[in-house]
Amino acid sequence: MEASLAALAPQLQLSRPGPLVPVLPALESLLPEAGLRPGAVVSVSGGGTALLLALAAAATTSGTWCAALGFEGLGLLAAAELGIDLAHLVVVEAPGERWAQAALALADGVGLLLLRPAGPVDARVAERLVTVARRASCALVVDGPWPGARVRLRVASRSWEGLGQGRGRLRARRVVVLAGGRGAAARERRLGLWLPDAHGAVRVADPAARDHAPAVPAGRSSLAVV
Structure with a gap:
C-alpha cells in the first residue's frame, strides 16, 4: 500500500501551504497561530469527526491537497457540506495494521493529513511521522490522543x-x-x-x-x- 501511495504523491501536483495551513475564520481562535503549522500535530477528541473535516475545509479550497486516512465510511457528502473541496481530497479508508506506513507515505505528498490511527500510537512512530511531516511541510490533525500533540x-x-x-x-x-x-x-x-x-x-x-x-x-x- 505504501508503495502505491508514494507513487501517487508526485501526481497530486499539490500546492504546498505557506508557513501556516489556513482554517475557516470560525476556527482560528482555537489555534495559537490562527492556522495549522506544518510538522505540528493537532489532536481532536470527543467524537469530533465533523471538527476534523471542518479544519480541512479552508486548506482544500485554497488548493492544498488533503488526505483522510483510516476514516472508514467517511461521508463525502457531509465533508462537502462542511466546505471541503473533494477535488483536493484523497481518502484511504482502512489501512489496517500498516496505517503508520501509509501515514508516512501520505505525509510526504500532501499538505494536510487527517489521521485516525488503527491502534495505540507508539512514541517512536509518532516522532518519525512528525519528522517526515515537518520536512515535507505537512500539517497533521489526528482523531484521538497523540504523544506530544502541540494543540x-x-x-x-x-x-x-x-x-x-x-x-x-x-x-x-x-x-x-x-x-x-x-x-x-x-x-x-x-x-x-x-x-x-x-x-x-x-x-x-x-x-x-x-x-x-x-x-x-x-x-x-x-x-x-x-
Whole structure:
C-alpha cells in the first residue's frame, strides 16, 4: 500500500501551504497561530469527526491537497457540506495494521493529513511521522490522543437544534470545543460553534444571540425525526 501511495504523491501536483495551513475564520481562535503549522500535530477528541473535516475545509479550497486516512465510511457528502473541496481530497479508508506506513507515505505528498490511527500510537512512530511531516511541510490533525500533540481540541458537548415535542427536523448542531496544548497553546480556551448552522456554515455561536438556530432556507434538506 505504501508503495502505491508514494507513487501517487508526485501526481497530486499539490500546492504546498505557506508557513501556516489556513482554517475557516470560525476556527482560528482555537489555534495559537490562527492556522495549522506544518510538522505540528493537532489532536481532536470527543467524537469530533465533523471538527476534523471542518479544519480541512479552508486548506482544500485554497488548493492544498488533503488526505483522510483510516476514516472508514467517511461521508463525502457531509465533508462537502462542511466546505471541503473533494477535488483536493484523497481518502484511504482502512489501512489496517500498516496505517503508520501509509501515514508516512501520505505525509510526504500532501499538505494536510487527517489521521485516525488503527491502534495505540507508539512514541517512536509518532516522532518519525512528525519528522517526515515537518520536512515535507505537512500539517497533521489526528482523531484521538497523540504523544506530544502541540494543540489538543476536545468536543465537550453537542446539541441538535430543530426538535420540538418529540418531532421535527434536525437543522443545526451546536458544539462546545475546549482547546489546550503545549507552549503558546497551553492556556485553555473555550469556544461555542455551529457545526454546521442551518445554512450549512461553520461559525461561532454568538452568546448574545438567542439559543436557537436560524430558519432553514428554501431548498436545503434536513433530517426529519418523528
